[in-house]
Amino acid sequence: MAERRRFENLLPHLILWVGIAIVAFPVYLAFVASTHEPAIIANGQMPLTPGPYFLENYYRAIFVGTTGTTREPVGTMLLNSLVMALGIALGKIAISIVSAYAIVYFRFPFRMAAFWLIFVTLMLPVEVRIYPTYKVAADLQLLDTYAGLTLPLVASATATLLFRQFFLTVPDELVEASRIDGAGPFRFFKDTLLPLSRTNMAALFVILFIYGWNQYLWPLLITTRDDMQTIVIGIKKMIVTSDALTEWQLVMATAMLAMLPPVAVVILMQKLFVRGLVETEK
Amino acid sequence: MAGVTFREVRKIYAGGIEAVKGVSFAVPDGAFCVLVGPSGCGKSTLLRMVAGVETVTAGEIRIGERVVNDIEPAERDIAMVFQNYALYPHMTVYNNMAYGLRNRGVPKPEIDRLVREAARILEITELLKRKPRELSGGQRQRVAMGRAIVRQPKAFLFDEPLSNLDAKLRVSMRVEIKKLQRQFGTTSIYVTHDQLEAMTLADMLVVMNAGRIEQIGAPLEVYERPATTFVATFIGAPPMNLLRLAAAELSGLLGASAAVPPEGGILGVRPEDLVLAPAGARSDGGLALPLTVETVERVGPESFVYGRLARGGDVIVRIPGAAAPSFGEQAVAIAPRHKLHVFSADGSRRINS
Numbered sequence: 001m002a003e004r005r006r007f008e009n010l011l012p013h014l015i016l017w018v019g020i021a022i023v024a025f026p027v028y029l030a031f032v033a034s035t036h037e038p039a040i041i042a043n044g045q046m047p048l049t050p051g052p053y054f055l056e057n058y059y060r061a062i063f064v065g066t067t068g069t070t071r072e073p074v075g076t077m078l079l080n081s082l083v084m085a086l087g088i089a090l091g092k093i094a095i096s097i098v099s100a101y102a103i104v105y106f107r108f109p110f111r112m113a114a115f116w117l118i119f120v121t122l123m124l125p126v127e128v129r130i131y132p133t134y135k136v137a138a139d140l141q142l143l144d145t146y147a148g149l150t151l152p153l154v155a156s157a158t159a160t161l162l163f164r165q166f167f168l169t170v171p172d173e174l175v176e177a178s179r180i181d182g183a184g185p186f187r188f189f190k191d192t193l194l195p196l197s198r199t200n201m202a203a204l205f206v207i208l209f210i211y212g213w214n215q216y217l218w219p220l221l222i223t224t225r226d227d228m229q230t231i232v233i234g235i236k237k238m239i240v241t242s243d244a245l246t247e248w249q250l251v252m253a254t255a256m257l258a259m260l261p262p263v264a265v266v267i268l269m270q271k272l273f274v275r276g277l278v279e280t281e282k
Numbered sequence: 283m284a285g286v287t288f289r290e291v292r293k294i295y296a297g298g299i300e301a302v303k304g305v306s307f308a309v310p311d312g313a314f315c316v317l318v319g320p321s322g323c324g325k326s327t328l329l330r331m332v333a334g335v336e337t338v339t340a341g342e343i344r345i346g347e348r349v350v351n352d353i354e355p356a357e358r359d360i361a362m363v364f365q366n367y368a369l370y371p372h373m374t375v376y377n378n379m380a381y382g383l384r385n386r387g388v389p390k391p392e393i394d395r396l397v398r399e400a401a402r403i404l405e406i407t408e409l410l411k412r413k414p415r416e417l418s419g420g421q422r423q424r425v426a427m428g429r430a431i432v433r434q435p436k437a438f439l440f441d442e443p444l445s446n447l448d449a450k451l452r453v454s455m456r457v458e459i460k461k462l463q464r465q466f467g468t469t470s471i472y473v474t475h476d477q478l479e480a481m482t483l484a485d486m487l488v489v490m491n492a493g494r495i496e497q498i499g500a501p502l503e504v505y506e507r508p509a510t511t512f513v514a515t516f517i518g519a520p521p522m523n524l525l526r527l528a529a530a531e532l533s534g535l536l537g538a539s540a541a542v543p544p545e546g547g548i549l550g551v552r553p554e555d556l557v558l559a560p561a562g563a564r565s566d567g568g569l570a571l572p573l574t575v576e577t578v579e580r581v582g583p584e585s586f587v588y589g590r591l592a593r594g595g596d597v598i599v600r601i602p603g604a605a606a607p608s609f610g611e612q613a614v615a616i617a618p619r620h621k622l623h624v625f626s627a628d629g630s631r632r633i634n635s
Contacts, residue, residue: 173368176335181382181429182356191381195372 027259034058034252041248053249061253074254077231080149081213082261084230087150088212089205096156097197100163101189105175115164122157126218134221144228149219153212159204166200167193203276206269210262231258284346284436285311285469286332291341293327301327303493304341309471309486314463316472318480319490320516325473326441328490332471333362333439345436356385361430362439365446367422369414369429375401376410379428400432403462420451427459431466438463440472444479456482477517481505489513511629514550520586520598522623523556525549532624535569536634543626547633550623553600558587561612568618573597575613578606589615 033041036051062074102108103115126133133152142148170193178188219230229237235258238251266273286309293302302324309315317325330336332343334355343350350358361382369378376397383393401407404424414422423443430438440459444452460483463470474480480487481501489496489504489512496516497509508514508522515521527535528546535549536542551569564570573589576596585606587599599615607613624634 171366171368173364173366174370176330176333176355177362177364177368177370177429179335179355180333180360180362182385183381187385192370192372198372 030252030255034061034249034256036249038245038247038249042245057249057253058257061250061257072226072229072234074231074234074257076227077229077234077254078257078261080146080228081230081232081258083146084149084215084219085209085212085261087146088153088215089208091150091154092156092159092208093201093204095154096159097163097194097201100160100167101193103160104164104167105185105188118157118160120157121155122161126153126215130217130221133218137222142222144223144225148222149228149230150212152222153215153218156208159208162204163197163200166197170196199272199276201276202269202272203274206265206273209265213262285309285313286315286437286471287342287344288328289342289344291328291331291343292339293324293331293336294339301493302331305490305493305495306341307488307495307498309469312467312469313485314460314470314472314483315486315488316474316480316484317488317490318474318477318516319496321475322492323490324493325475325490329439329441329471329473332358332437333360334358335362356382359436360439361433361435361437362441363426363430363443365442367414367426367446369422369425371414374411374413375406375417375425375428378414378425379432382429382433396432396434397428400428403431403465404428419447420455423447423451423455427462431462436469438468438470438472440470440474442474443472445474445476452479459483477519481517487517489516491516507632508550508623509632511548511550511625514623514625518552520553520600522550522552523597524625524629525551525591525595526627535622536619536624541633542624543633545627547627548625548629550625551617551621553586553598555617555621556597556599556615557617558599558601558607559614559616561614563614563616565614565616565618568616569622571597571615573613573615575607575609575611578608580604580606587613589613 029046032048032050033046034057035054036047037053040047040051064073099118103111103118137143137148137152140148142151174192175188178192183191214232215230216232216236219233220236223229223233231254235251235254238246238254240246288308289306291302291305292300294300305324305328317328319325327336331338332345332350334350334353338351345358345360370381373381379397379400380393383396388396397410398407401410404427406421406424406428409417409421409425414425417425423446426443443459444455447455456479459472472479472483474483484501486498487501487504488498491512497504497513499507504513505517508517511524515524525548526546527549529542529544532542532547532549549569556571559570561572572592574592575587576590577588579586579588582604583602585601585604587601587606589597589599591597597615622634623632625632
């Protein structure tokens with residue numbers, strides 16, 4: 001029996017390790033590339049072990065930027081990305097929790113129509129409505145601003161639906177008890193619903209932060225100035241296609257740096273994230 | 283403190299379902315009123331209308347002298363205990379009890395005094411810092427009670443508060459609720475489908491069926507003189523035996539002086555009022571029903587004998603002790619005349635006094 005169990009444990013582990021290797025190897029390679037001098041990579045002889053230029057490359061990526069393309073240093077881009085991702089995540093959570101509250105707890109004319117309208121926007125990602133959105137943003141003088149980067153992406157059907165589903169599981173008696181306890185709609189929201197939604201909000205924050213962080217098309221359109229560009233755009237612009245030499249070690253270092261904030265968010269909020277997805281605290 | 287008065291109260295839900303069909307009665311100040319009936323009879327709806335969490339379609343509900351139809355729940359000066367307790371999951375026991383007081387702007391030291399006093403009475407002082415999920419069902423029930431009594435309301439409303447507890451706890455909480463209500467002397471309306479709870483708690487029993495009141499009275503009065511066949515079978519366990527009899531048979535049983543309707547009526551006799559006699563025995567001017575024993579349930583202090591009547595139909599006889607006849611035996615169930623209940627043929631009216 002013991003033998004068999006050992007084998008049964010081994011197989012899943014083997015599969016998992018293969019999976020991890022497939023996912024993690026490119027990341028590892030990017031890390032390795034970010035620690036060598038440009039000539040080695042340009043030669044096409046990628047070593048499999050980290051090189052000696054770690055500190056120098058990262059210092060240049062963060063504070064100086066690439067020489068050839070005179071782009072902003074990574075520090076500014078990270079800040080832009082951070083503002084955008086935080087703005088999108090927090091804005092989405094705030095707007096969707098309030099609209100879900102309205103849809104679930106209030107009877108008003110065209111309530112279901114409002115709900116279905118929100119639902120339908122699920123089928124319209126940024127890419128589909130890109131032209132009108134750009135026009136509106138441009139007319140409102142939002143080009144090259146943080147508001148322009150975040151506001152058009154803030155409305156979220158997914159988050160509204162998620163909060164709606166959660167609110168529907170909150171027992172009606174809790175609303176009734178609150179009413180008897182003298183809590184009006186605002187107090188009920190603040191004192192009962194918000195604290196109960198804490199884990200849901202955390203889970204959503206993780207998902208939406210990464211969503212915001214990884215935005216590519218919209219920031220590409222809305223920002224023209226280098227000091228407003230996000231890191232995802234920055235990486236793309238570092239890769240020169242003309243005859244100049246792409247500084248791959250800096251591109252890779254930037255990519256590594258771009259990965260850090262989402263990874264940090266996931267790791268820090270992992271516990272709340274899982275709880276928010278699997279359990280509802282009632 | 284104040285009584286609660288219902289005048290022609292109706293509830294029609296969106297969709298046209300009439301849950302409460304015109305109900306009028308008054309709960310005197312300080313009384314413990316129990317609304318009892320099968321599920322769907324409208325008792326919970328009625329209670330929720332008093333609480334204000336359900337609107338009143340027509341009629342009038344007064345708490346004390348004040349018509350409360352259009353008054354917010356918080357301003358009705360009532361407290362409600364819910365079946366699932368409805369404690370705020372994210373608040374400590376202390377905050378659960380203090381929340382309503384805080385919303386009313388009661389000063390902090392006063393809140394503290396009231397909460398600690400209620401906790402002392404309910405013996406939950408050591409639980410004050412815990413959250414509801416760390417409590418057992420019985421403890422949650424106590425906290426829910428605590429949340430009700432800290433507010434010192436004009437009326438307590440209970441919506442099947444014990445049905446989520448196990449049988450043993452239910453009995454002890456039942457005694458406790460009765461004790462607390464006596465202590466505070468607060469008018470209480472209590473909804474349950476459990477007739478034993480209803481009988482033991484009530485000063486005033488209101489039996490409801492299909493949105494209407496079947497009978498109002500003191501528990502024993504309702505038990506001894508049920509007004510309809512519905513009440514007769516609902517109150518008392520096992521339920522009253524009912525037999526459909528023709529007019530001639532009825533007047534034979536009740537004596538010539540009794541006014542018996544020509545279409546006959548329904549005769550009722552409680553299992554505990556019947557006595558089993560050997561086959562062939564006769565009743566002295568009372569009821570005698572020859573039967574064949576089909577099943578016997580022995581529960582210790584008493585036994586229930588299920589018999590098939592010779593004239594057709596079934597009967598349950600409750601006899602003391604465990605010495606009961608066995609399957610297939612012939613016997614006669616006998617009851618004296620004054621233990622018989624007679625109802626009109628449709629069961630809606632009691633005929634004998």
